[in-house]
Amino acid sequence: xxxxxxxxxxxxxxxxxxxxxxVNLDLEAGKIYGLLGRNGAGKTSLLSLLAAFRKPTGGEVLxxxxxxxxxxxxxxxxxxxxxxxDFDDSDSVKSTIETGQIRPAFDTAYALKLADRFELPxxxxxxxxxxxxxxxxxxxxxxxARAELTMFDEVHLGMDAPTxxxxxxxxxxxxxxxxxxxxxxxxxxxxxxxxxxxxVIVDKGRILRHEEVEVFQNMGATLTGPAAAVDAIAxxxxxxxxxxxxxxxxxxxAALEPGTRERAAAAGLEIGPVGLQDLFIHLTEPNRNxx
Amino acid sequence: MNTALAQRKYRLxxxxxxxxxxxxxxxxxxxxxxxxxxxxxxxxxxxxxGDYSVYLLRYAxxxxxxxxxAYLFKAFPRAIATGMTRKELFxxxxxxxxxxxxxxxxxxxxxxxxxxxxxxxxxGRLDLGGAALLETxxxxxxxxxxxxxxxxxxxxxxxxxxxxxxxxxxIAVLIFRPIPFQLLFxxxxxxxxxxxxxxxxxxxxAPMDAVLTVVFVLIVWLTLARxxxxxxxx
Numbered sequence: 001x002x003x004x005x006x007x008x009x010x011x012x013x014x015x016x017x018x019x020x021x022x023v024n025l026d027l028e029a030g031k032i033y034g035l036l037g038r039n040g041a042g043k044t045s046l047l048s049l050l051a052a053f054r055k056p057t058g059g060e061v062l063x064x065x066x067x068x069x070x071x072x073x074x075x076x077x078x079x080x081x082x083x084x085x086d087f088d089d090s091d092s093v094k095s096t097i098e099t100g101q102i103r104p105a106f107d108t109a110y111a112l113k114l115a116d117r118f119e120l121p122x123x124x125x126x127x128x129x130x131x132x133x134x135x136x137x138x139x140x141x142x143x144x145a146r147a148e149l150t151m152f153d154e155v156h157l158g159m160d161a162p163t164x165x166x167x168x169x170x171x172x173x174x175x176x177x178x179x180x181x182x183x184x185x186x187x188x189x190x191x192x193x194x195x196x197x198x199x200v201i202v203d204k205g206r207i208l209r210h211e212e213v214e215v216f217q218n219m220g221a222t223l224t225g226p227a228a229a230v231d232a233i234a235x236x237x238x239x240x241x242x243x244x245x246x247x248x249x250x251x252x253x254a255a256l257e258p259g260t261r262e263r264a265a266a267a268g269l270e271i272g273p274v275g276l277q278d279l280f281i282h283l284t285e286p287n288r289n290x291x
Numbered sequence: 292m293n294t295a296l297a298q299r300k301y302r303l304x305x306x307x308x309x310x311x312x313x314x315x316x317x318x319x320x321x322x323x324x325x326x327x328x329x330x331x332x333x334x335x336x337x338x339x340x341g342d343y344s345v346y347l348l349r350y351a352x353x354x355x356x357x358x359x360x361a362y363l364f365k366a367f368p369r370a371i372a373t374g375m376t377r378k379e380l381f382x383x384x385x386x387x388x389x390x391x392x393x394x395x396x397x398x399x400x401x402x403x404x405x406x407x408x409x410x411x412x413x414x415g416r417l418d419l420g421g422a423a424l425l426e427t428x429x430x431x432x433x434x435x436x437x438x439x440x441x442x443x444x445x446x447x448x449x450x451x452x453x454x455x456x457x458x459x460x461x462i463a464v465l466i467f468r469p470i471p472f473q474l475l476f477x478x479x480x481x482x483x484x485x486x487x488x489x490x491x492x493x494x495x496x497a498p499m500d501a502v503l504t505v506v507f508v509l510i511v512w513l514t515l516a517r518x519x520x521x522x523x524x525x
Binding site: 044048052053054055070071072073075076077078079080082083086088099100102103104145147 | 368369
């Protein structure tokens, strides 16, 4: 069983500032979601509400169809792993892992296996770990929680590229083995894009977009070919990014007007999907009006 | 709710109790036994008649304050991060408190018993230990819950300065609690102004400590019942 997540008219205030304002969001159970947003957009606040780390100022937060706040049956099966982990620095790595046993479903053997695979020194104190190793410890605790809703908030920070890759693969393997709901909050958008089924973009405390990845990718296109032909087709379109190498040019455009695909194909241009990161940058552009 | 989930709060409370028993509890017993052995040696060798156990009673309450503070300060983020509710944490801490207080009272009674057995006379100031059993329980409870209240406000403010200041206020209230009470009850007599006794008299302290214990427990609950889980980035 995996958990759905619902926010109804949720508001979260920090003193006079709205971290989240009138947020409505429905996440189906058993999918991998990407949560994207600029710094301070409200991603961590949103995840904190789903994990009952905070109580909303207003509105309703439901996980698995039930209110999450002070609901032991639900929060024991929800895991939010934040950057650096919420650890006691004076604990050893081993006892930090064992702390996870407070969750009835926590898989200590799996956690220790992963610790061995990622070469985590079990006897070391958490404070003695490098940032990367600390992130790995956090990721391991999240995976081994065997939760029905697992959320990773920038947990990859400090991990090197091979470790991040290994973490994503382990996450996917665990997901395939035991379907559950996963939310990945990250700034490394293109790196995780292939793992995501749906994407939620948060901007200035509101949900800007919530779509399937394919919908985002079809919102624009990447035109590649002779520079002159690309320029001719892209003229009048909203260009998100450009790259040129010699006479070959690649332009990412936000939306294709009717007939543009046909003209581009006739001009011998290759038409590819738009990069999620380029689209995200475009959609959250501060000067952009509307969404 | 399955059994493992329903029982976890009690298990956690007992786990903390066992941890304190293995460390502080065992340490106190070893220290007490060592002291008795040394005193016995002196008694046999040079006819020593004193008993220094009183110092254990004098400082034991502050050890309880430290335990209450440290365990609650650390337990809050750990519990919330691992999917416990605040209510479960409160129950776990109540179980922990009950066991620690029972152990402490037993230890204090043991010290008193041994003291009386060796017939060393007056234990000295019992203000911090309590004379009667109920008073001992109340006295240990007020010190422990004051520590827990200090830990709760520090956890609430994520160890920041405001939390430390408020925790300091809680501890100050604990230490200086007899003064305002004494001021209220001291009589004007023979032209004297207020006489302030510190620590206060036994009869006055026990009821006040019982009330303060309840206040400290309320501080813990009210501070953490809706407390957000702050984030200290690595």
